[in-house]
Amino acid sequence: MPLNTKHCWNATNIPTVIGESNSFGDWLQLVFSQINLKSIQMSNMVCWMLWKNRNDLVWNLTFLVVSEVLNTTLSVLNQWRFVKDKTFDHTLGLLNLEDGRTKWQAPSMNRVKVNTDAVLFDNPSRYCHAQVVRDHNGKLVEAMSHCYLGSVSPELAEVIGIREALSWVKNASRNDVVVETDCLTLIRWIRSSYITMSYLGRVMEDRRRLLVGLQEQNVMLRFVKRSANSVVHYLARYNFSIADCTWILENAYSEFDYTVCIDSKQ
Structure with missing residues (x-):
């Protein structure tokens, strides 16, 4: 009606x-x-x-x-x-009490948390995104990084990262998952009902539908500050020259493994 x-x-x-x-x-x-x-x-x-x-x-x-x-x-x-007004609190609107954490926090028992982030590079133009999955003990479950040639907007790069995170949840048939990103614009756009006919708007709408389709698996999307998303940011930046790579606890390189351990114990 x-x-x-x-x-x-x-x-x-x-x-x-x-x-x-x-x-x-x-x-x-x-x-x-x-x-x-x-x-x-x-x-x-x-x-x-x-x-x-x-x-x-x-x-x-x-x-x-x-x-x-x-x-x-x-x-x-x-x-x-x-x-x-630069004094206006930009965390208002479509955010909840679980948003805005400044430190990474382990999910509750039997849950996993997927952090996602994207980084843009020049000379040559390329963008990379990564996802880091950890369990309720803070231990690494899986990590993925992807790098592509070309120039895109920061928002589009972040959206692609969210797609990969949600696709991992769907393909792994995981329930009780928290997905975190430090892109506030992305969170607001996905949570709102606003629709634009731009290419970015259509991609956003696709991600929104994917998230709705995962509701039965109890998948939650949250906004965190960059400081709570530092491990996945490090991974996206560190592996800018690698096309696609996946790590699990047993084969993660020592520097990344150390970074995860330090971040999980904060």
Whole structure:
């Protein structure tokens, strides 16, 4: 059922029934005269999302429900505020209490944790991503690195890394898995319902569907700070000249094994 605009405005708690007006512009000015700056920003973003949702319905026969419109509105608004105000807390919006860890933490009993990261290089242009899987004792289960020639955006490189991490979970038929990345933009995009027709947007949507398909395996995606993702960052950077490589505990080279042990004991 297409979105009910009135229900969407009611959910924002912004007063919209104010006096009489002959046009949308007049109505909007009346609303602005009765609310504060943050509510004005929210009103502008809601108008934009409703307009976009209407166009998606007309041209693509797709639409968002009220909760999806509001979640996407808040996410985009938070990102805009962060760009405009460097004192704004960019960890707000679509994040939860489990996000933002500054140190690597072992998963709970019988779970595994997959950390993923990507690194870009110049001369020649190439990008590498890696995944490190550890168990509840912090011991290495498996690690993978992949390196490709070519130039891509940092976001696309991170998305490819997430795909590899989720593919590993699916192919290994693992349950109870935590996947961690230090790419905040990626986390917000996957968790939101925002869809863009760009190439990156289509790739993101594919990853979102893959994650949804793994819900029965209890797979969780989390954001961590770079300091909690240092081992996989090291692996992606160290192996920039290797096309594809996989390690397990028994054949991991000594320097990497030492790095994992130190990080797991912090």
